[in-house]
Amino acid sequence: MLRALARGMGTTLKMFFRRKPTIQYPFVKKERSARFRGRHELRRYSNGLEMCIGCELCQVACPAAAITVMPAENDPARPNSPGERYAWKYEIDMLRCIFCGLCEEACPTDALHLTREFELADFTRESLVYNRDRLVNKHTSDFQVPTHVYPPYSGWVPMHGPAGGDGAGAASGGEAPAAGDTPPAGEAKGA
Ligand code: SF4
Numbered sequence: 304m305l306r307a308l309a310r311g312m313g314t315t316l317k318m319f320f321r322r323k324p325t326i327q328y329p330f331v332k333k334e335r336s337a338r339f340r341g342r343h344e345l346r347r348y349s350n351g352l353e354m355c356i357g358c359e360l361c362q363v364a365c366p367a368a369a370i371t372v373m374p375a376e377n378d379p380a381r382p383n384s385p386g387e388r389y390a391w392k393y394e395i396d397m398l399r400c401i402f403c404g405l406c407e408e409a410c411p412t413d414a415l416h417l418t419r420e421f422e423l424a425d426f427t428r429e430s431l432v433y434n435r436d437r438l439v440n441k442h443t444s445d446f447q448v449p450t451h452v453y454p455p456y457s458g459w460v461p462m463h464g465p466a467g468g469d470g471a472g473a474a475s476g477g478e479a480p481a482a483g484d485t486p487p488a489g490e491a492k493g494a
């Protein structure tokens with residue numbers, strides 16, 4: 304009896320002086336694994352053009368039907384992305400998403416990227432449906448515009464300023480209106 308008590312107290316003392324596994328979240332955040340997949344972002348090329356070409360492959364690949372993409376034709380004078388089309392409407396329902404990463408795998412241009420951001424809690428269902436404004440990164444990346452796109456890349460002036468410009472999708476002429484799903488003239492139907 305006394306021996307068992309002493310053994311129990313020994314365990315208690317041992318744990319008492321051990322380094323505590325609890326952390327002071329949110330002031331201290333735990334390191335996540337290298338493979339961690341969090342919130343999505345749509346990246347831009349180094350010159351500010353969007354990397355997404357509205358091909359809808361991510362929408363097809365998503366097992367949770369969380370992605371909605373509606374493409375539209377680029378205006379050659381003021382393109383949103385290299386090539387013919389861009390994602391006029393792009394939405395991800397974070398309540399449906401299981402962060403499997405299949406959309407990222409399916410993306411042919413590396414536009415879609417799952418970041419390490421995980422603090423996505425919000426108060427309404429609507430606010431957890433992320434649209435272009437929240438998904439297209441305001442900053443440019445190191446990716447260069449490929450030269451083999453159609454129509455051929457000819458040094459287009461990007462619609463949006465690079466880092467810190469006018470904001471993702473803002474004042475672009477390619478942003479979805481507040482209501483309805485009517486794309487601008489020349490929208491490419493389907494994939
Ligand atoms: S991470 Fe998976 S579930 Fe989430 S949007 Fe991408 S494909 Fe769909």
Ligand code: SF4
Pocket residue numbers: 354355356357358359360361362372390409410411412413414415
């Ligand atoms: S697969 Fe990539 S390029 Fe195609 S619509 Fe999705 S994010 Fe855009």
